[in-house]
Amino acid sequence: MTALEGTSRQRSITYAAPVHKVSRRARVILAIRAFLTVIVALIMLIPVFWMATTAFKSRADAVAVPPKVFFKPTLEGFVNLLAERSVLAQARRQEMQARRDELSWIQRIALDAGTEIIGVSQYVGRLRNSVIIAGGSTVLAVLLGLLSAYAFSRFNVPGSGDLLFFILSQRMLPAVVVTIPIFLMYRRLGLHDTHIGMILLYTVFNLSLSVWLLKGFIDEIPRQYEEAALVDGYTRLQAFRKVVLPNALTGIAATTVFCLIFAWNEYAFALMLTSDRARTPPPSIPAKLGRGGIEWAAIAAGSLGFLIPVVIVTFALRRYLLRGVTFGAIRQ
Amino acid sequence: MADVALKNITKRFKTVTALKNVSFDIKDGEFFVLLGPTGAGKTTTLRVIAGLEKPDGGSVLFDGQPVDHLTPSDRDVAFVFEQYSLYPSMSVYDNLAFPLRSPLRNLSKDEIDRRVRETARKLRIEHLIERTTAHLSGGEMQRVSLGRALVREPRLFLMDEPLSNLDAKLREALRVELKHLQKAQGSTTLFVTHDQIEALTMGDRIAVLNKGSIVQIGTPEDIYDRPATTFVAQLVGTPRINLHEATREDDTLHVVDSTIHLPMPGKEALPSSFLLGVRPEDVQIHSEGDFPGEIVLTEPLGVETILHIKAGEKTMLSLVPGMTTLRIGDQVRFNIIRQRLHYFRLDGTRISV
Numbered sequence: 215m216t217a218l219e220g221t222s223r224q225r226s227i228t229y230a231a232p233v234h235k236v237s238r239r240a241r242v243i244l245a246i247r248a249f250l251t252v253i254v255a256l257i258m259l260i261p262v263f264w265m266a267t268t269a270f271k272s273r274a275d276a277v278a279v280p281p282k283v284f285f286k287p288t289l290e291g292f293v294n295l296l297a298e299r300s301v302l303a304q305a306r307r308q309e310m311q312a313r314r315d316e317l318s319w320i321q322r323i324a325l326d327a328g329t330e331i332i333g334v335s336q337y338v339g340r341l342r343n344s345v346i347i348a349g350g351s352t353v354l355a356v357l358l359g360l361l362s363a364y365a366f367s368r369f370n371v372p373g374s375g376d377l378l379f380f381i382l383s384q385r386m387l388p389a390v391v392v393t394i395p396i397f398l399m400y401r402r403l404g405l406h407d408t409h410i411g412m413i414l415l416y417t418v419f420n421l422s423l424s425v426w427l428l429k430g431f432i433d434e435i436p437r438q439y440e441e442a443a444l445v446d447g448y449t450r451l452q453a454f455r456k457v458v459l460p461n462a463l464t465g466i467a468a469t470t471v472f473c474l475i476f477a478w479n480e481y482a483f484a485l486m487l488t489s490d491r492a493r494t495p496p497p498s499i500p501a502k503l504g505r506g507g508i509e510w511a512a513i514a515a516g517s518l519g520f521l522i523p524v525v526i527v528t529f530a531l532r533r534y535l536l537r538g539v540t541f542g543a544i545r546q
Numbered sequence: 547m548a549d550v551a552l553k554n555i556t557k558r559f560k561t562v563t564a565l566k567n568v569s570f571d572i573k574d575g576e577f578f579v580l581l582g583p584t585g586a587g588k589t590t591t592l593r594v595i596a597g598l599e600k601p602d603g604g605s606v607l608f609d610g611q612p613v614d615h616l617t618p619s620d621r622d623v624a625f626v627f628e629q630y631s632l633y634p635s636m637s638v639y640d641n642l643a644f645p646l647r648s649p650l651r652n653l654s655k656d657e658i659d660r661r662v663r664e665t666a667r668k669l670r671i672e673h674l675i676e677r678t679t680a681h682l683s684g685g686e687m688q689r690v691s692l693g694r695a696l697v698r699e700p701r702l703f704l705m706d707e708p709l710s711n712l713d714a715k716l717r718e719a720l721r722v723e724l725k726h727l728q729k730a731q732g733s734t735t736l737f738v739t740h741d742q743i744e745a746l747t748m749g750d751r752i753a754v755l756n757k758g759s760i761v762q763i764g765t766p767e768d769i770y771d772r773p774a775t776t777f778v779a780q781l782v783g784t785p786r787i788n789l790h791e792a793t794r795e796d797d798t799l800h801v802v803d804s805t806i807h808l809p810m811p812g813k814e815a816l817p818s819s820f821l822l823g824v825r826p827e828d829v830q831i832h833s834e835g836d837f838p839g840e841i842v843l844t845e846p847l848g849v850e851t852i853l854h855i856k857a858g859e860k861t862m863l864s865l866v867p868g869m870t871t872l873r874i875g876d877q878v879r880f881n882i883i884r885q886r887l888h889y890f891r892l893d894g895t896r897i898s899v
């Protein structure tokens with residue numbers, strides 16, 4: 215009895231020791247990793263932090279030397295970005311100050327900077343252009359990409375290898391190389407500075423990405439799923455909708471995010487191929503540099519505001535994106 | 547339900563010829579088994595019948611009407627796939643209901659529910675019905691796959707090795723149950739297997755397929771007692787048939803290099819050199835048996851025991867009932883039941899005498 219107890223205790227000791235050792239080492243490694251990750255993240259986030267704080271600084275604070283870490287936040291930058299203002303003469307300024315209480319909070323911010331809001335700035339229209347162009351081209355690229363990826367994955371498309379390479383090659387030339395021919399073509403076709411023109415262009419560029427990405431995801435879905443549906447009394451289109459689509463959601467989400475980020479951030483084509491009607495924020499934000507002194511706060515506000523929609527979409531789709539990472543583990 | 551006919555079906559995949567001139571008929575209400583080793587073309591045959599694969603030649607007929615131009619859904623067959631075809635994102639219930647929800651069928655919700663639950667009960671998967679299929683065991687998945695076919699009332703059931711992933715107990719139980727269900731409903735079924743026991747126990751008729759060609763079609767008795775080739779003879783029956791080279795000199799058959807010499811008058815039809823097949827149950831130990839031998843191995847299976855008897859250079863397998871007291875090295879004598887011998891030409895085809 216005692217001998218048994220002795221061995222069992224001894225065993226429990228020999229078991230416990232290495233387990234403890236391993237877990238402590240693992241914990242130290244984990245801590246070091248976490249520390250390094252935080253450092254790297256901090257370094258990467260400094261520009262974003264800088265931008266975010268500058269967006270809320272007043273004109274004076276934005277250019278203060280040394281830079282102010284603590285400051286009185288103001289929405290001046292956003293107002294400057296989104297509103298068209300005129301500089302107030304001394305007399306008018308005093309008159310406005312007198313009836314300050316009647317003014318809206320936006321007007322008050324403008325007044326503090328010695329200006330008056332006389333309308334909505336061009337920037338609002340540009341943001342709307344971005345939503346139309348990026349949204350439209352993303353939807354088109356994902357939709358067309360899904361259909362052609364399905365065809366490439368499931369049917370015997372003659373010369374599919376060459377076709378796929380051709381599609382990929384659409385993305386190989388840098389934008390600056392092709393903008394001039396496209397510029398000339400667009401002038402001729404009346405597509406210059408139009409929403410349709412930009413949507414078409416971004417769709418073509420994004421299609422290469424979406425076809426390839428989605429083909430990978432659809433290849434992963436066993437054909438047998440659809441075959442079972444065909445035998446069970448569904449048409450190919452119904453089988454596609456009921457069986458392929460739900461299983462391809464991860465891929466569709468990932469592709470949507472990638473396409474949206476490209477179309478949303480695109481600069482070179484937008485600079486060359488739009489001037490006013492279809493101009494998007496990326497080429498317009500730097501244009502702020504030139505007008506009436508550098509409005510750092512407004513530029514930062516524009517950049518920050520421009521980031522937000524992409525972050526929201528990515529965040530909304532994160533469930534599918536994360537599933538994409540573990541997809542293989544769940545499926546047989 | 548329908549009767550089905552295949553007429554000279556040929557199917558090629560690039561360089562491989564998966565099916566060569568395959569023809570057979572399945573009668574209405576028949577349980578027809580397609581038996582063959584791996585790569586024989588069994589799955590391909592089913593896929594051609596279901597319309598998932600277009601044959602390079604030949605025709606498929608349902609009730610005498612060609613269906614070659616029909617889409618899979620219009621052929622109205624139910625297919626139990628070899629690999630799981632269950633949808634991982636759906637529950638077991640939804641998987642079972644999926645075929646019934648087809649726009650083609652237009653069934654009411656209550657009717658669908660009734661049929662799903664009835665099928666689940668028959669296959670004893672009621673407890674799984676709310677689960678998602680992603681975490682089912684292999685056997686559970688196979689039963690759900692079967693269920694997806696059995697909820698329907700198709701013209702024909704196609705089953706591709708539906709019992710292969712089950713443990714022995716469950717397989718036996720389902721074997722009986724499937725056969726029972728099939729007879730009760732009178733459904734026409736084409737059942738694919740590479741397991742000869744499944745084929746013999748379940749089939750009304752069996753077609754043996756090898757390398758894309760039909761070798762023999764017949765009842766289980768035909769296949770077992772009158773195998774058309776050595777391939778069929780070796781495919782069915784465990785333990786395997788004893789197959790040895792033999793010669794005939796006048797009225798005596800000699801198994802080459804062995805102690806077996808059988809006086810057999812009236813076998814003039816046999817060539818001088820041929821293959822002799824003896825089923826193990828036809829090799830019987832007897833104290834006054836005609837042939838001497840030595841036990842080299844015993845395999846007790848409980849109900850019966852397989853004895854490996856060395857007779858000269860050749861080893862004969864013998865199946866004896868129950869457990870045996872014989873030990874390795876024991877000298878024994880045995881008899882061979884002469885009425886049940888099988889004769890084959892050297893190229894493997896059967897010689898009828």
Ligand SMILES: Nc1ncnc2c1ncn2[C@@H]1O[C@H](COP(=O)(O)OP(=O)(O)OP(=O)(O)O)[C@@H](O)[C@H]1O
Nearest residue numbers: 559562564582583584585586587588589590591740
């Ligand atoms: N899609 C395909 N492409 C190329 N070859 C194929 C294809 N499908 C089947 N084959 C070939 O056809 C032959 C028959 O295959 P099949 O799947 O019908 O065999 P099987 O009898 O079902 O075998 P198993 O018992 O292993 O399932 C095999 O040689 C196989 O490699």
Ligand SMILES: [Mg+2]
Nearest residue numbers: 588589590628
């Ligand atoms: Mg197969």
